[in-house]
């Protein structure tokens with residue numbers, strides 16, 4: 001079967017920044033594929049290259065077997081792209097926005113009312129479509145964005161952070177809509193930096209870090225690969241570094257402890273990887289007590305996608321986000337993206 005999306009050795013530089021160093025992954029038709037990674041990992045850049053909004057420096061991209069580099073126009077017909085922030089003209093109604101978009105996609109004038117009616121029903125927008133978009137809540141705006149991306153009935157829907165900034169109820173509505181689309185045969189490629197979103201939605205996941213793919217698979221395959229249980233230990237709300245080091249040495253001496261990391265972004269809490277066994281927590285707490293080290297909080301869990309990221313990069317997604325946020329210049333990026 002021809003993959004819905006095939007990205008091979010994609011490279012894109014902005015000045016001295018390698019936004020995409022060497023990105024390869026494949027999306028099968030009818031799947032939801034999640035690109036997970038912290039801010040700055042290269043997710044948006046990958047989507048922009050895929051949708052021929054920017055030209056890669058190297059690599060191949062195909063959509064349903066059509067080369068994006070050689071046939072950008074034909075490949076764009078196969079794709080619906082919903083950017084992270086879509087500028088809405090607040091004085092237009094949702095229907096007027098869709099009519100404008102339909103004209104941009106060259107949908108025949110006769111077919112437009114029927115196509116809009118179908119998509120409005122599919123997105124559950126009947127009550128809002130004739131109101132001005134300036135009155136919309138974030139969740140309704142996002143549904144209109146999806147409707148816009150789906151208007152020309154693309155085989156592949158590409159979504160950049162589809163629920164960023166939405167409250168949990170609106171996010172769940174969007175998740176349900178995306179599942180319905182997938183069940184009707186639309187392939188969806190979405191980026192997210194929400195672990196639980198990717199876990200809940202994606203059939204397969206690629207984790208990106210600093211412009212490269214560090215892991216690909218189903219969410220449970222990736223979690224199985226890292227193995228072991230996770231114990232998060234907080235000694236104090238903000239633990240002094242020397243005390244964290246002391247607790248780390250102590251934990252390392254326990255036979256069931258495989259690995260220990262000090263998480264500076266979380267007040268020097270400790271992340272332990274342990275061989276699953278029922279008395280691990282109790283034994284750890286006992287050992288800490290005997291050494292006079294207090295316990296502010298401790299919990300044990302199966303690995304998460306964050307643990308997959310941590311195992312591959314030595315830092316949590318949150319750490320990476322904080323580091324990335326301080327090194328970016330959003331104004332300059334926006335300016336460059338307008339060109």
Ligand SMILES: Nc1ncnc2c1ncn2[C@@H]1O[C@H](COP(=O)(O)OP(=O)(O)OP(=O)(O)O)[C@@H](O)[C@H]1O
Pocket residue numbers: 014015017018019020037038039040041042043044045046327328329332333334336337
């Ligand atoms: N137009 C641009 N001009 C200059 N640098 C850019 C531009 N676009 C992206 N970058 C840089 O490339 C790197 C990857 O950015 P990208 O937006 O692809 O990451 P991301 O994973 O999508 O993060 P986010 O979700 O925050 O957009 C970052 O270091 C970013 O600062």
